[in-house]
Amino acid sequence: MAADLRFKVVDEAFKRGPVQVELPKERPSEYFGKYVFNKQKMFKYLPAKVYRKMCDVIDNGAPFDRTIADAVAEGIKTWALENGVTHYTHWFQPLTEGTAEKHDGFVEHDWKGGMVEEFEGKLLVQQEPDASSFPSGGIRSTFEARGYSAWDPTSPVFIIGDTLMIPTIFISYTGEALDYKVPLKKALYAVDKAATAVAQYFDPNVKKVVSNLGWEQEYFLVDEALYAARPDLVMTGRTLMGHDSAKNQQMDDHYFGSIPARVEEFMKDIEIQALELGIPCKTRHNEVAPNQFELAPIFEETNLAVDHNMLMMSIMKRAARKHGFRCLLHEKPFKGINGSGKHNNWSLSTDTGVLLHAPGKTPEANLRFVTFVVETLKGVYDHNGLLKAAIMSATNAHRLGANEAPPAIISSFLGKTVTELLEHVENADDDALLVAGKQAFKLDLPSIPELLIDNTDRNRTSPFAFTGNRFEFRAVGSEANCASAMLTLNTAVAEALTDFKVRVDALIAKGEAKEAAILKVVREDIKYIKPIIFNGNGYGDEWKEEAAKRGLDCETSAPLIFDNYLKDSSVKMFESMKVMTKFELEARNEIKWETYTKKIQIESRIFGDLCQNHILPVVTKYQSTLIDNVHKVMSIFPEEKAKAISKENLYLIEKMSEHGAFIMENIEKMIKARKVANQIESEREKAIAYHDTIAPLLEEIRYHVDKLETIVDDEVWPLPKYRELLFIR
Ligand code: ADP
Numbered sequence: 001m002a003a004d005l006r007f008k009v010v011d012e013a014f015k016r017g018p019v020q021v022e023l024p025k026e027r028p029s030e031y032f033g034k035y036v037f038n039k040q041k042m043f044k045y046l047p048a049k050v051y052r053k054m055c056d057v058i059d060n061g062a063p064f065d066r067t068i069a070d071a072v073a074e075g076i077k078t079w080a081l082e083n084g085v086t087h088y089t090h091w092f093q094p095l096t097e098g099t100a101e102k103h104d105g106f107v108e109h110d111w112k113g114g115m116v117e118e119f120e121g122k123l124l125v126q127q128e129p130d131a132s133s134f135p136s137g138g139i140r141s142t143f144e145a146r147g148y149s150a151w152d153p154t155s156p157v158f159i160i161g162d163t164l165m166i167p168t169i170f171i172s173y174t175g176e177a178l179d180y181k182v183p184l185k186k187a188l189y190a191v192d193k194a195a196t197a198v199a200q201y202f203d204p205n206v207k208k209v210v211s212n213l214g215w216e217q218e219y220f221l222v223d224e225a226l227y228a229a230r231p232d233l234v235m236t237g238r239t240l241m242g243h244d245s246a247k248n249q250q251m252d253d254h255y256f257g258s259i260p261a262r263v264e265e266f267m268k269d270i271e272i273q274a275l276e277l278g279i280p281c282k283t284r285h286n287e288v289a290p291n292q293f294e295l296a297p298i299f300e301e302t303n304l305a306v307d308h309n310m311l312m313m314s315i316m317k318r319a320a321r322k323h324g325f326r327c328l329l330h331e332k333p334f335k336g337i338n339g340s341g342k343h344n345n346w347s348l349s350t351d352t353g354v355l356l357h358a359p360g361k362t363p364e365a366n367l368r369f370v371t372f373v374v375e376t377l378k379g380v381y382d383h384n385g386l387l388k389a390a391i392m393s394a395t396n397a398h399r400l401g402a403n404e405a406p407p408a409i410i411s412s413f414l415g416k417t418v419t420e421l422l423e424h425v426e427n428a429d430d431d432a433l434l435v436a437g438k439q440a441f442k443l444d445l446p447s448i449p450e451l452l453i454d455n456t457d458r459n460r461t462s463p464f465a466f467t468g469n470r471f472e473f474r475a476v477g478s479e480a481n482c483a484s485a486m487l488t489l490n491t492a493v494a495e496a497l498t499d500f501k502v503r504v505d506a507l508i509a510k511g512e513a514k515e516a517a518i519l520k521v522v523r524e525d526i527k528y529i530k531p532i533i534f535n536g537n538g539y540g541d542e543w544k545e546e547a548a549k550r551g552l553d554c555e556t557s558a559p560l561i562f563d564n565y566l567k568d569s570s571v572k573m574f575e576s577m578k579v580m581t582k583f584e585l586e587a588r589n590e591i592k593w594e595t596y597t598k599k600i601q602i603e604s605r606i607f608g609d610l611c612q613n614h615i616l617p618v619v620t621k622y623q624s625t626l627i628d629n630v631h632k633v634m635s636i637f638p639e640e641k642a643k644a645i646s647k648e649n650l651y652l653i654e655k656m657s658e659h660g661a662f663i664m665e666n667i668e669k670m671i672k673a674r675k676v677a678n679q680i681e682s683e684r685e686k687a688i689a690y691h692d693t694i695a696p697l698l699e700e701i702r703y704h705v706d707k708l709e710t711i712v713d714d715e716v717w718p719l720p721k722y723r724e725l726l727f728i729r
C-alpha cells in the first residue's frame with residue numbers, strides 16, 4: 001500500500017521534473033534587501049532629518065522618538081504601496097514556536113463613501129493583539145488579557161507578498177515580556193555595557209560592543225505525498241515508528257555529496273527569497289544524514305540574526321511545498337540517523353574589530369583576547385546548567401546525549417593553541433608578561449595567529465567550541481528560536497564581565513597598576529574555569545563520569561533541567577543584569593513545562609491511534625492470511641509434513657501475536673499513565689510525570705511496532721517506510 005504510494009510519488013516527480021526556479025536578472029548584490037526598508041530606502045523615502053534620527057536609533061541605540069513616527073510611517077507606506085502591498089502586520093515571537101502575525105488592511109473610510117490607503121505612525125509603533133491566546137504562564141490573568149506589540153526599529157520592516165511585516169516586541173499590559181525579543185534586547189544591552197567597559201581598559205576609544213550571531217540551519221526534506229501518509233509526521237514533526245532503512249548514513253555518501261536536482265531548485269528558491277529579504281545567505285550543502293541539508297548566512301548583529309532565522313524557517317517551510325517537499329525542522333525526525341541542530345556562532349565585536357579574534361598584533365590585543373575568552377568561559381561555567389536549560393525542549397532532548405550531538409552536559413573545547421596560551425598566562429612569571437616599572441604588557445605571542453587560522457582540529461563533539469574568532473554553541477536545536485540561547489549566553493557573559501571589572505577596579509583602587517590588576521584577575525579566573533574546559537571526546541561514557549566529578553550539570557530529564565531557570569544564581573544573574581525578573585522567569589518556566597507536557601501528550605495520543613487503527617488491524621489481517629494458509633496446508637498434507645511446511649508461518653503467527661499483545665497491553669498502560677498525569681495540578685510535576693512514565697513507553701512500544709514492520713508483508717504495511725521517506729529521487 002505504502003509501496004504503491006511510493007511508486008506514484010516517484011513517477012509523478014519524474015514526470016514533472018524539478019520545479020525550475022527562475023533566476024533574477026540582477027546579481028545577488030543588486031537584489032539583496034529588495035524587500036527590506038533598510039537604510040538605503042530610508043534615505044530615499046524619509047525626510048533628511050528623520051533619516052538621521054533613524055540612523056541614530058539603529059546604530060547608537062538612541063530611543064525612538066515618537067514625534068517622527070508619522071513621518072517614518074508615511075515613508076514606509078509610500079514604499080510599500082509602490083510594491084503592491086495592501087496589508088500590514090506586527091510580526092512577533094511569542095513563547096510558542098515560530099512567529100505570530102495578525103494582518104490588517106491599509107484601508108480606512110474616506111468619509112465620502114470611499115476608501116483611502118492609510119497607515120499612521122501609531123499603527124506602526126504599537127498594536128494590541130489579543131494576548132489571551134498566547135502562552136503567558138500566568139502573567140496575564142484573563143481580565144488583563146491585553147498585550148501590546150511595539151515596533152523594534154533596530155530590525156527593519158520588510159515585505160512578504162502583499163503584506164508589510166513589522167518586527168515587534170510583545171509585552172503584557174503590565175509590562176512583562178511575553179516573547180523572546182524583549183529579554184534578548186535587554187541581554188544585548190547588558191553585554192554591550194559590560195563589554196564596552198572592559199574593552200576600554202585596552203582601548204579607551206571603544207564606544208560600543210556588538211554581539212554577533214551566525215546560525216547554521218540544518219533541515220530535512222521529505223516528499224510531500226509520503227509525509228501526508230504519515231500522521232505522526234504531520235502531527236508531531238517526527239516519525240514515532242519506523243524500522244531502520246538498510247542503507248542510511250553508514251556510507252557517509254550524502255555529506256557534501258552532490259545535491260539532488262529537485263533539492264537544488266528548492267535551495268535556489270529559498271536563497272533568492274532570503275537575499276531579497278536581506279538575509280545574507282552564503283553556504284548550502286548536504287548534511288550527514290540522507291535527505292538532510294544545511295543553510296547558513298554570514299553572521300549579523302544578534303537581534304537581526306534571530307529575526308532572520310525565524311524568517312528563514314518560515315520561508316523554508318513555505319517554499320518546500322512548492323517543490324513537492326515538506327521541510328522538517330524537528331530535531332530528530334528519524335530514529336537511528338542524525339538529527340538536526342542549529343549551530344550558533346557567537347562573538348563580540350567593537351567598531352574596531354572582533355574581540356575574540358585571533359590576537360597577535362600587540363600585547364594589549366593579546367591580553368584583551370585572553371580576557372574575553374576567559375570571561376566568556378566564566379559565564380558559561382557559572383551557568384552551565386542554565387545554558388543547557390536554554391536549549392532544552394521536548395524535541396531537542398532526542399538529540400542531546402545521542403551519539404551524534406553534544407551530550408547533555410555543557411563544556412567548552414578550546415583546542416591546543418588556546419589551551420596552551422591560557423596555561424602560559426597562568427604560569428609565566430610576572431616579568432615575562434609585564435614590563436617592569438612601566439604600565440604595559442609584553443604578552444607577545446607571534447605564532448598565535450597562524451596557528452589559529454590553521455586550527456582545524458575542531459572538536460565536533462563539543463557543545464561550546466572555540467573556532468578561531470568565535471565560540472560555536474552547537475547544542476541549539478534546529479527548530480528553536482536562537483533568542484533563547486543567545487539571551488542566556490549574552491547575559492552570562494555580561495555578568496562575568498561586570499564582575500571582572502569590579503574586581504580589577506578594586507585592585508586599581510588599592511594602588512595596583514591597571515595591567516597588573518587585569519593580569520591578576522585573569523589568572524584567578526583561568527584557574528577557576530578549568531572544570532568547564534574539555535578537549536576530549538564528548539560522546540564517551542568516561543566524560544559523563546568525569547563531568548559529574550567536576551560538578552557540571554549532568555541532568556538529562558528536560559523538566560528537571562528547566563529548574564535551572566529558577567536557581568538562585570540564575571535569578572540573581574537575570575535580575576542584576578536587568579534582563580528578566582523572577583516573576584517573568586517563573587511564568588516562562590510554567591510555559592516550558594506545559595509545552596513539554598503537551599508535546600509528549602500529542603505524541604502519545606497519535607502513537608496510540610496509529611497502533612490501534614493502522615498497525616494492529618493490518619497485522620491481524622496478515623496473520624489471518626497465514627493462519628488460513630496453515631489450515632489449507634493441514635488439509636492436504638499429513639500432519640507431520642504439514643507442520644514442517646508451515647514452520648515459518650507458525651513462527652510468524654506466534655511472533656505477531658506476541659508483539660501485538662505487548663503493544664495492546666502497553667498502549668492501555670500509557671493511556672492510564674496519561675490519565676494519572678493529567679490529574680496533576682502543578683505544571684512541573686505533570687511534565688515530570690510525562691517524562692518519567694509516558695515518554696519511555698513510547699520507546700518501548702515502538703520497538704515492537706518496528707519488529708512487526710520487518711515481518712508483515714510490505715504490500716499491506718500502512719505507512720511509508722524509512723527507506724521510502726529518506727531518499728529523494
Ligand atoms: P562550519 O565550518 O562550522 O560549517 P562556517 O564556516 O560555515 O562554519 O561558518 C559558520 C557561521 O559562522 C557563518 O554564519 C559565519 O558567518 C559565522 N561566523 C564567522 N565568524 C564569526 C564571528 N566572528 N562571529 C560570529 N559568527 C561568525
Ligand code: MG
Binds near residue numbers: 216343472
Ligand atoms: Mg558549525
